[in-house]
Amino acid sequence: MSPIHDASAHPADDPQAALDRELSEQYDAFQALSEAQGAGSAYFNWGYRTRRGQSYAETQERLVEAVFTAAAPAPGDILVDVGFGSGEQDFFAARHYSFARLHGFNISRRQVEHATRRAAELGLHERLVFHHQPAERMQALADASVDRMVAIECAPHFDRPRFYKEAARVLRPGGRLVLADIAFAGWTGDLPLRGDEKLRRMGNFDHNRAEWEVYFHTRELRNINRETVPGCLRSVWHVLRGLPRIQQSSHRRHWLGLALTSQIMGTGLLLRFIRYDLIVLERR
Ligand SMILES: C[S@@+](CC[C@H](N)C(=O)[O-])C[C@H]1O[C@@H](n2cnc3c(N)ncnc32)[C@H](O)[C@@H]1O
Numbered sequence: 163m164s165p166i167h168d169a170s171a172h173p174a175d176d177p178q179a180a181l182d183r184e185l186s187e188q189y190d191a192f193q194a195l196s197e198a199q200g201a202g203s204a205y206f207n208w209g210y211r212t213r214r215g216q217s218y219a220e221t222q223e224r225l226v227e228a229v230f231t232a233a234a235p236a237p238g239d240i241l242v243d244v245g246f247g248s249g250e251q252d253f254f255a256a257r258h259y260s261f262a263r264l265h266g267f268n269i270s271r272r273q274v275e276h277a278t279r280r281a282a283e284l285g286l287h288e289r290l291v292f293h294h295q296p297a298e299r300m301q302a303l304a305d306a307s308v309d310r311m312v313a314i315e316c317a318p319h320f321d322r323p324r325f326y327k328e329a330a331r332v333l334r335p336g337g338r339l340v341l342a343d344i345a346f347a348g349w350t351g352d353l354p355l356r357g358d359e360k361l362r363r364m365g366n367f368d369h370n371r372a373e374w375e376v377y378f379h380t381r382e383l384r385n386i387n388r389e390t391v392p393g394c395l396r397s398v399w400h401v402l403r404g405l406p407r408i409q410q411s412s413h414r415r416h417w418l419g420l421a422l423t424s425q426i427m428g429t430g431l432l433l434r435f436i437r438y439d440l441i442v443l444e445r446r
Pocket residue numbers: 185186189204205206207244245246247248251267268269270273295296297298313314315316319320321
């Protein structure tokens with residue numbers, strides 16, 4: 163596996179490099195906790211509720227389904243999944259959609275190792291290939307070699323200008339990028355951009371859109387605040403319930419941080435200063 167921190171993009175003391183390190187450590191910890199807890203959902207998203215009474219795990223799978231359905235892969239297609247979590251969404255995709263091969267990219271080494279192991283166990287290792295490389299620098303891929311790309315609840319972690327440019331490099335003209343994406347509402351102006359690196363990456367929706375439209379046509383834009391808020395708030399309890407079983411103090415810190423983030427995000431989605439959208443883009 164190649165080194166994950168791209169020294170040519172950010173010097174080691176740069177806030178961007180520090181945040182990338184924090185995120186990879188955080189998702190390594192979440193993956194370790196999810197493996198230790200065994201049963202339950204292997205997804206790391208807030209879910210998309212399509213009917214009342216759905217379990218949290220089911221809403222999480224509905225989000226994955228909505229994204230892959232919007233991507234509409236064809237049998238010979240090469241797909242990319244950036245920020246694939248445990249890889250569960252790609253095992254789902256392999257069961258329900260036809261495509262030639264899917265390349266996953268993730269900054270969490272533990273998630274890459276887990277997904278690679280599971281793909282082998284499931285006999286899917288030729289169709290699903292996982293790389294420990296960031297979405298902003300997919301070194302494993304040649305220019306214009308990809309038909310479809312999905313990014314489920316992970317673009318707010320990305321250095322967006324670099325990600326949009328990299329996605330445009332690897333997608334062929336007419337290729338599609340589908341995001342389940344979270345950002346500050348346009349009316350919040352440049353407030354998020356004046357915050358710390360985490361807030362800046364989440365970005366202001368209008369600003370993000372201006373950046374992706376340099377490379378992509380916006381083909382569909384569906385606001386899904388209403389469908390995602392229940393899972394987001396539910397995840398706070400889900401996380402807090404797991405807390406007593408966590409021994410390692412660094413893991414407890416990440417777990418508590420996740421509960422707090424979900425609570426703030428849930429409030430933001432309800433009050434609509436944060437927006438959650440399903441976005442379908444086409445490479446120009
Ligand atoms: C909120 S989780 C979503 C996981 C998964 N898509 C799902 O819906 O269950 C965010 C994922 O993005 C990954 N990630 C964060 N920053 C990344 C980057 N720069 N490049 C690739 N993956 C990244 C994390 O390791 C994690 O797997």
